[in-house]
Amino acid sequence: MDSSSSPAGDLPVYYVGQHESTRQLPISPQTWRRAHDCGYDMLTTSITTPLFHSRVLALLANQLSELKDRPLEHPIPAVSSLSATDTAITPCKTISYLIGLASPWVDLSSPDPLVYNISRQVLELEISYAAFCGLNKVVLPGPKLQYGSSHGDGLVQYACAVQELLALNNFMQILIHLPMMYHPDQDGDDVEGSLSPFTRKEYTEEGARSKHDFLGTWDAWHVIRSLCKYHARLFVALAIPRHLPAIHAQTRWHSEPLKLLSLTAQTFIPNPKDKPALTKYHQDLIHRYMRLRTPPWILLCDVGPIPGVPNVEPKTSKPPKAKGHDSADASKEPEKFLQALIEVGQNDQRINQTSIKTKNPTYHLAYIRNLQEKSPPQSFLELFGAGYYHDFLQNPLQPLSHNLESESYEVFERDPVKYDLYESAIRRALTDWVSAGKTASSPSGTIVVAVVGAGRGPLVTRALQASETAGVKIELWAVEKNPNAFVLLQYHNEHTWSNQVHLVQSDMRSWEGPVSTQPSQQQQQQQQYHSSHPHTHQSQKPPSQPHQQPPPQPQPHKIDILISELLGSFADNELSPECLDPLTHTRLNPTHGLSIPSRYTSYLTPIAAPKLHADIAGRTLTDPTAPNTPYVVMLHAFDYLSTQQPPPDGNPTTATATAAAAPIIKEAWSFTHGAGSGATSSPSPSAISFNNNQNNNNNEHNTRSARLTFPTPHRGCMHGLAGYFEAVLYAEIELSTHPLRAERKSRDMTSWFPIYFPLKTPLYTPDNSSLTITMRRCTDARKVWYEWIVESFLEPPTFPQCRKSR
Template identity: 45%
Template sequence: MDTSLPMFYIGHHETTRALPVTDELVQHAQDCGYDMLTTPITNAHFHTRVLSLLSSYSQSLSESNLPLSPHPLPLIPALESVDTSLHPSETVSQLVTFTSSWIDLASPDPIIAHLSRQVLHLEIAYAAFCGVVTVVIPGPRLAAGTHGLSQYARAVKEALNVGSYLQLHIMMPMDNSTINGKGDNIGDLARFVSSEYATQDEQVTSPDPWASWEAWNTTRTICRYSSRLSICLELPRRLPSVALQCRWYSEPVRLLNIPASSFLVNSRGYPVLSKPHQQFILRIMRLKNSPWILLTDIGPLPGVNDPELVMDYPSGHLSPGTAADAQTPSSSMSPSPTPAEASRMTTNGKTSSKNDPTPHRSYLLYLQRNQPSKSRLEGFGGGFQDYLQSPLQPLTDNLESITYEVFEKDPVKYDWYESAITQALRDWESQNKSTSSEDGAVVVAVVGAGRGPLVTRALKASEAAGVPIQAFAIEKNPNAYVHLTRHNQGTWGGRVTVVKTDMRAWKGPSLSDGTFGKVDILVSELLGSFADNELSPECLDGVQHVLNPDHGISIPISYTAHMTPISTPRIYGDLIMRSGSADADTFDIPWVVMLQQFDFLSVDRETELNSKDTKITQMNLSSPLIPLVQTAWEFSHPIPATIMGQASLRRGGSAAGGGGGFTGGDGANEHNNRFCKLTFPIQARSVCHGLGGYFETVLYSGSEGPVELSTNPVTMDQKSEDMISWFPIFFPLKTPLQLPEESELDISMWRQTDDRKVWYEWLVESFVTLKGKRMCLGISELHSSKSNGCLM
């Protein structure tokens, strides 16, 4: 189990860095404890050249008195050495480079947009030449709404082709708070928009917090979910709604930008972050690919003007008093530091530098050292987060020992199975039920025994209940059979009858008179991530003939499949890459995956840390939203004898069974078909990439109450906390469905069979109600896993 906690990699960023970033400055930043340094790709000299070109071009246009169309657009000459201080070096890989912030790729003015695009591509090309890995691009200007988003996204898509190996990060504020204006720079190109286009550049009166996410969604969609395109997310002083935080969490955030203005000041004058900030940072740092952190405009590097100054830099071991949270209620937080806070920051910064010259960095390292420990599931699933796996086919494939071993490490499942068997045996005895054995022992058969963990638990349950059992282990895997027989000779002391056969072909326990008896308790662990996706219904139907028809017990006795719509850009991008190769049907496969970086689209309730006394625990890190998860269908065992009889008549095409069933089969398994149509309310604008699938099961319900297992995120902690045997299942959509706020999503899903295999079909539809009428906004194609169905 991976129990290591995430490391925080922290960089120093100045929006207007006074000194050129030399190798010596990079070394000094490392001496100060920073892992990286930022630098602009070009400098003020290049900026002046572009402004001069724009000025001369505008003048020539006005003097010619001709419209723009006959004139070729201005062309920026190639970069010169005086235009940049960046150069190939040994330290260039430790730099995070920034393209010019004074360009406007989304400008309605074609001249400004054209110049901005040239600047971007010149800088990208030069950064790639220098060996730069990481480039940050300013986000689109949203002062005029979404007018120029398409051309902004197109410019970014071109930039991905210009720098074929670069990782591009779009700088996006979490709440749209810093991309509405024209910027403070007097040389900002947005200030030179022609009056002809100025009316399209009016300030939006009420900024929309979701606008920045929507701009990002448009950009990455046009860029086809490129794996080289991600986000540099800027945290505001006051975080937006939990719903918007969760949306950003699901996106590919590779840099986390924390400006000085986002910090509060505690009673000792030390910079600290609010509880919601702490919660968001600690949560996003748990991702498989955790982002780097940039501390922005917190002041120059200490001792930068005195390189011979030797200082001691803290490593995050702060006293509780030093790191104590500020007592400022979140409801009274202003968008920027108050004058009193700013004064305390300045005053305390001067006096405390002797003790801690990098207080912001020290505080983040304090958060790193005080993270909640990993849950069992996090530790077990290390490396498997958002990793797509094909569902198992236990009927057609013989599993390897290592696969069984992984399942057997579950700390909860087998305890719960043992409890269920123990209760069943106690109830059996208290109710004076007759047994199916010749010596009065309760006959217990573990079907699909694998390497035998359930057999061991059945024997322990017998001892705990004080009820003797006659144990059978049924397993078709010839390799696992060898292991079971050796286990029986050693560990079980020959108390178990091991049978190598498909459970559906087993005739039951052999009796002394040469006939076959019945089983009193049938135990199985055939469930898959969606309950029935590994053919538990078909297997248990096939072995039901050995179960005592009067009072036989199946463990489990029932199970239900559950689902909810989710947004998961990371997995969708992975599927796009796979679909371009040999896996052409990649969007028609239900994938088993440990979902981590995703967002629930339909929720019941939000939770947020507002109280200064609220502790940040594993619970509120992993569950900031309570999703709406609905039941698709249910299976129960044993099924009624009438249904079994009808299936038997249909098998082989008996006239008494009907007209031959459906296409591709005789209908013997038709009773295991299912269909559901579910409606989910969508509270916030979003994009649906697919469906998250889960299950719940009742192993046994008797005099002591039900024994249940669950992977449903709403009930799993209540019913089977820390269970690790099953990851969720994911039903993808080939084309993501855009969903407006206050809309509804309908999900239709079928479980189909043709008597040779079982598969799923699914589609989703988006609806909105206008003037009392429910109108369809979009519908996905019908996805079908028939070609990859589970063989019977």
């Protein structure tokens, strides 16, 4: 069941499963077909039976009894292998539609080594057998955080156990079931027959815990996945509560590898028709999470049985719950505690064959399906990136050193927004030039326009259209170094542009500028004078030679308007400054010359992007330079770490916002081109020395550096920097990938994705801390590269000043 786009192409696919905590029967093909007919895509199944649970409890109780007489000994009993009565699953055709549930009564985070080791053995047996049967997804109960100040040690041993479980096979995905936020009142262990109450008193300690913590369970997840080295088969099964946490907690989970969203009947509220429904905030949350590149599955828990399928309803009272028996009671009277659980476990095998109630039990499923149909329409950019570009790492193009393929040009030319803005800028520049009465550089008085790096010619076409629309005649030049693209330019010039374009196959840095064979205005006046006085100076010429004018000499001249599309995702990362330097400083009209774009600015912000970090870590196995390489990526599953504080709503337990807080994005540096830009002239490429023994840096004026500080109000883990840019084409016409301005300046533009500067080692940032980023654009006679350094600072607490007493 791979998540993919819907046939309509604009709605996400919802895979919805059903879970019944009382279901003990094996999932037969008939049961699965009935569930599928009702609209479910998957079912859950317990890996082991209550009889196995009772056997483990007996083993633990017997061991505790023996330890009463030998308190100094710490033997660990071995849990014997599974038998046919210990499990209800077998390899079958429907196994791929099932999600395995590991025993929820184990406690991998227990400080008691006896409870921990038995729990670890139980899970190893279950995971090993589930893998044998072909289950490819198993949900593990999350770590318990009720052990006070010792919960950190429990998290480490929990993570180590998960790491061992991942190593048992090479295909199974392990999902850690976690609540969306931590709250001590909701963190009690209410699982029937849990091993937690058997934790001996000498291993427990009281510790102060906060009333609630929006990122408490995320902290636990961060420890687990970090110690498991961002394993590719480790995911989150997130329990959605009835009351959602603050928006910064919601966006944090959006950046994590979500595989499952579980909703219980208590998550829903009755609507005016007394039918189950979700609040608007829950709806927005699900819509947002379902837009991920791989949408999570939805699991409806205990919302009613499958119609027509017998359900398990124990006829005896339920066993004592963990919160009703502390560790001291369980350890003092293990036999009594055990006997009650064994009796209930045996009674749980009785099956109630009574008829199903007439009330429709699939209202919750119908609501989720209706929610899918009412999903907000995806934006143009979401549709553009869905299924492929989202969070897909690409190496930045290097058109200066590599000749691009036609397919690469094709991707850029599909973006009409960029070229519409370019055409508007060219038309506006031509109109203003004529209105201002500026002198053109062509000998004939025509405005000289040059498109450098013409590629397959889209900007050439737009320049001709702008000239025609503005009613201004131009002398158009197109320069391209790619010999393959130059062939296509020649074809377009003959069949599309009516040979109006002067084509030059050359590197723009070594191009000497436009050279016209047309006579200048002075030569035209002389020719007109001689044609009106044919006998002037005729005696000075030999009578045997006819009268003829000398051929016009080439007339080099300047460029009036220079057009280029050399920008990268970080503006200057495709070496636009180095390419344009020789042209803007030596070939451009020194008085009125324009460059389109005239200015571009780079921006930065720190982000959490665990998926990108995991992908880069995988590349490191074959490419050691992967963590030091900037990537172009359409960021999707990520979280801004530096944001503006949202306004307080006065109720922290229900703090929810309709939109995420605005990210703080700061300017790094800028480049300006055109007449009067004030930049220092760079030498010709032929003058650059490639002698490594010389400390020459002829491109030093293009170096840049920035040191920026970002506040981080909420703790998180920084995986890298997101880079954006803005470019002024002409006047107020701009291009922008800045998240807060792109919608206004260049909506639906797809030519550039953000750039991502990764960190080799993720950096944890505490609450109310700050990140200081040092970014440098370095250069020498051979190359240009970036260096980035990140520092985290914790703001010291402030204390009130005390008056001196006399």
